[in-house]
Amino acid sequence: MGGMSLPDWVFDAAFYQIFPDRFYRSGRAAAWPEASGPFEPWDAPPTVRGFKGGDLWGVADKLDHLLELGVNALYLNPVFASSANHRYHTSDYLRVDPILGGDTALRHLLDEAHARGMRVILDGVFNHSGRGFFPFQHLLENGPASPYRDWYYVRGFPLHAYGAKPNYDAWWDNPELPKLKVATPAVRRYLLHVAEYWIRFGADGWRLDVPEEIDDPAFWAEFRARVKAANPEAYLVGEIWHKAPDWVAPAGPFDGLMNYPLGRAVLGFVGGEGFDRELAARSGLGQVPLLDAAGWVEQVEAVLAAYPEGGFGHLNLLGSHDTPRIYTMMREDAARTALALELLAVLPGAPSIYYGDEIGLPGAHDPDNRRAFPWQHPERWNRAILERVRRVLELRRKQEALRRGGFARVWSEGGRAAFLRGGERGLLLTVNAGSAGWALDLPCSRHGERRQGLLADGRLACRGGRLRGAELPPLTLEAWAWVD
Amino acid sequence: MGGMSLPDWVFDAAFYQIFPDRFYRSGRAAAWPEASGPFEPWDAPPTVRGFKGGDLWGVADKLDHLLELGVNALYLNPVFASSANHRYHTSDYLRVDPILGGDTALRHLLDEAHARGMRVILDGVFNHSGRGFFPFQHLLENGPASPYRDWYYVRGFPLHAYGAKPNYDAWWDNPELPKLKVATPAVRRYLLHVAEYWIRFGADGWRLDVPEEIDDPAFWAEFRARVKAANPEAYLVGEIWHKAPDWVAPAGPFDGLMNYPLGRAVLGFVGGEGFDRELAARSGLGQVPLLDAAGWVEQVEAVLAAYPEGGFGHLNLLGSHDTPRIYTMMREDAARTALALELLAVLPGAPSIYYGDEIGLPGAHDPDNRRAFPWQHPERWNRAILERVRRVLELRRKQEALRRGGFARVWSEGGRAAFLRGGERGLLLTVNAGSAGWALDLPCSRHGERRQGLLADGRLACRGGRLRGAELPPLTLEAWAWVD
Numbered sequence: 001m002g003g004m005s006l007p008d009w010v011f012d013a014a015f016y017q018i019f020p021d022r023f024y025r026s027g028r029a030a031a032w033p034e035a036s037g038p039f040e041p042w043d044a045p046p047t048v049r050g051f052k053g054g055d056l057w058g059v060a061d062k063l064d065h066l067l068e069l070g071v072n073a074l075y076l077n078p079v080f081a082s083s084a085n086h087r088y089h090t091s092d093y094l095r096v097d098p099i100l101g102g103d104t105a106l107r108h109l110l111d112e113a114h115a116r117g118m119r120v121i122l123d124g125v126f127n128h129s130g131r132g133f134f135p136f137q138h139l140l141e142n143g144p145a146s147p148y149r150d151w152y153y154v155r156g157f158p159l160h161a162y163g164a165k166p167n168y169d170a171w172w173d174n175p176e177l178p179k180l181k182v183a184t185p186a187v188r189r190y191l192l193h194v195a196e197y198w199i200r201f202g203a204d205g206w207r208l209d210v211p212e213e214i215d216d217p218a219f220w221a222e223f224r225a226r227v228k229a230a231n232p233e234a235y236l237v238g239e240i241w242h243k244a245p246d247w248v249a250p251a252g253p254f255d256g257l258m259n260y261p262l263g264r265a266v267l268g269f270v271g272g273e274g275f276d277r278e279l280a281a282r283s284g285l286g287q288v289p290l291l292d293a294a295g296w297v298e299q300v301e302a303v304l305a306a307y308p309e310g311g312f313g314h315l316n317l318l319g320s321h322d323t324p325r326i327y328t329m330m331r332e333d334a335a336r337t338a339l340a341l342e343l344l345a346v347l348p349g350a351p352s353i354y355y356g357d358e359i360g361l362p363g364a365h366d367p368d369n370r371r372a373f374p375w376q377h378p379e380r381w382n383r384a385i386l387e388r389v390r391r392v393l394e395l396r397r398k399q400e401a402l403r404r405g406g407f408a409r410v411w412s413e414g415g416r417a418a419f420l421r422g423g424e425r426g427l428l429l430t431v432n433a434g435s436a437g438w439a440l441d442l443p444c445s446r447h448g449e450r451r452q453g454l455l456a457d458g459r460l461a462c463r464g465g466r467l468r469g470a471e472l473p474p475l476t477l478e479a480w481a482w483v484d
Numbered sequence: 485m486g487g488m489s490l491p492d493w494v495f496d497a498a499f500y501q502i503f504p505d506r507f508y509r510s511g512r513a514a515a516w517p518e519a520s521g522p523f524e525p526w527d528a529p530p531t532v533r534g535f536k537g538g539d540l541w542g543v544a545d546k547l548d549h550l551l552e553l554g555v556n557a558l559y560l561n562p563v564f565a566s567s568a569n570h571r572y573h574t575s576d577y578l579r580v581d582p583i584l585g586g587d588t589a590l591r592h593l594l595d596e597a598h599a600r601g602m603r604v605i606l607d608g609v610f611n612h613s614g615r616g617f618f619p620f621q622h623l624l625e626n627g628p629a630s631p632y633r634d635w636y637y638v639r640g641f642p643l644h645a646y647g648a649k650p651n652y653d654a655w656w657d658n659p660e661l662p663k664l665k666v667a668t669p670a671v672r673r674y675l676l677h678v679a680e681y682w683i684r685f686g687a688d689g690w691r692l693d694v695p696e697e698i699d700d701p702a703f704w705a706e707f708r709a710r711v712k713a714a715n716p717e718a719y720l721v722g723e724i725w726h727k728a729p730d731w732v733a734p735a736g737p738f739d740g741l742m743n744y745p746l747g748r749a750v751l752g753f754v755g756g757e758g759f760d761r762e763l764a765a766r767s768g769l770g771q772v773p774l775l776d777a778a779g780w781v782e783q784v785e786a787v788l789a790a791y792p793e794g795g796f797g798h799l800n801l802l803g804s805h806d807t808p809r810i811y812t813m814m815r816e817d818a819a820r821t822a823l824a825l826e827l828l829a830v831l832p833g834a835p836s837i838y839y840g841d842e843i844g845l846p847g848a849h850d851p852d853n854r855r856a857f858p859w860q861h862p863e864r865w866n867r868a869i870l871e872r873v874r875r876v877l878e879l880r881r882k883q884e885a886l887r888r889g890g891f892a893r894v895w896s897e898g899g900r901a902a903f904l905r906g907g908e909r910g911l912l913l914t915v916n917a918g919s920a921g922w923a924l925d926l927p928c929s930r931h932g933e934r935r936q937g938l939l940a941d942g943r944l945a946c947r948g949g950r951l952r953g954a955e956l957p958p959l960t961l962e963a964w965a966w967v968d
Contacts, residue, residue, distance in 0.1 A: 034618075036634075050629040092618070132622075137621075141660070145535070147521050147523055147583065148520045194517075
């Protein structure tokens, strides 16, 4: 399976994850005939069932803002017609939700993004549908007489779809999410058609929701083949929360995974003792162990080593719509939040920022972690985090070593670590997750080696086997360029 | 309202009503990714919930056959995505059902029909949707938090949609058919968009399902305006079972109605005492009174007089998917079936043949009246009916008087009637609904007037104030052309 190498653009990608209902409401979607309203007030706390009315025209309106932030790729939570505000309950895989502006708005967004050199990947939810998906409705109405009778794992007719306990297989036994029977040829054909359809429409890839639930390697192999045939540059990333090299090319169907293990390591290291482990534990993040620098390096190396291509295909993230927000897990410690985001951006793989994390948007569990972006309240934005994220993404954009260079440990002690990206003459990264300044003093082998700090204005030089000359403030990192 | 005159093509139209699931299965729809199967055996008795898998590619395949029959317009029962085999439970008004071949198959059918000078009108079901329609699903899942909360007449949350008694308005209190709240601007806008969308797609008009249920003249006025603006040649015909001149232009929104009153009169006259009145009475046809020729003429005149433009805009029919089939109501009397179809074709308005009636397909109540067309069993076709239908449609095509001429009574007695189409020098029609031959003997005023029979080879001449010279066999009609 696989064998095709990672699309080139993924090395250079800096993602921004958008939960479409909550990012920006342009108001233009209201002109779409299938749309409706009214919506909940934008700034009110989000509810489990309510809609804020963010739309894809709105995402397009903010592309220049995102470019300034340094983002060049978007991962959109599901956009297809759905009865849920998160749209994981798909009603129609072949139509963009009218509240988002329909297919027209996605067309516009893709065109505007591509015109700026930006990429957009979509969220593919193929394990289960919503109850509103027409084959399920068909089966619900017609029972065994329906030509869609083999589309689900039905245990009896009539279907009990709106009571407590479904008589069909469903995701976590949730009747709202009937499990699709991918083994049925018609279902398989449909899903593969969907996969190819949106790539041909212009999407730059798929993030695959709970792919392990579809235990069918032949399906995934064909999925990859169909998508890559439609666009060899398409990016496939699986929502797998643990290390799973069998799912990644060349062994498996995806180019990378949502790299929660790496994110967990960064949180465990940068978050320190103040990190809200209890809050994290009640999400998919699970246990976020307290790590010192050595433990962190070990975790990073373990993640990278698990994948033959070095982990460049992963989507690296600290949080998402499925976790509490970093700022809140960090107990609103802006410096630690910023440092974690910075650190993510200087590791191999494509960093992904969950919308709003860059301004220190708070949020505990769903639905609180899906607040509307406070465009009308810039006074609530944490400018310090925003500026540090902008600067580290700019650094990443300018420094090829951060995008394509290998990772090599240099030194670690307590809350302090140093590592290289791109070899000795590449970048030296120093991270200070401790609460005191760090007078840098690292081993070096080339007498006269000099390095220049790229974020602050420090300089280092190698004398007597020690690299010294600058102090790294607490809760910051620096990238040191080799000076010839 | 209205004021625009009837589209010219409607005068010349001979319709054929197709129930898409039951007409012809091309097999090509199976290639459509959303389609599924298997279907019920084509020749097995139809069931309430089962699907035969007829498709729109299949309709296109049979256009030449229909042209030979003399049909030049199709009225299709609903084609949009639905969980019902009749598709009156709409799931998606903006998508052709995948089992029918999707939008692609409708595109193909319209192109093929138009290339042959044929027209196609669609069935618009705007009073209620199916439960699978996304705004209903949205409301079902999200309750009052849904932006679609004003799309239906909800009496309480959560919705009880799958029990016996719905807590929302529904057609005949059937929970499967929630009534749309047309007063809500978003609903109105959506439905008007749908109306215009498919006209712009290429449909030649709409048959409107239960329009009286939408008691909103402003909606219908805008409906007509939008459709006619999109295509001034579009034809609008309302499913109203009684005389309703307020619904017809220039007073109302439609060009005509489904002319059950005329059909009932034809059945009551031609059907005679053998007509199965009990069967008819258990359908929307209701009471079909036994009529002699005088009573029949009176009914015809009353229907025509009710409409200022003379009833040319009506869709004249003897039966439909909502009634038992003529052949069965006629107790399988082929001659009376054929005569009724002939008589319909020589009256003002567009005749419409329910698929299969032309071959004497039997069928009592739903679902029996929706049997699959027996293409594979030509031995079951009643060739006599078929040939008589073909010949009368040919006659209608050749004789403008039958298409555009006014109706005027001449004479009636017992089961025998004579009337003119297109004035004295137009066509004289003689109908013999009795069981004995009729030696024609009609009053005439122009000595020397001569007429030539167009279906059989008779001649009539006026001498001494009486038009004589031929005998009309029982259960036939003849059209007599003026000979100069």
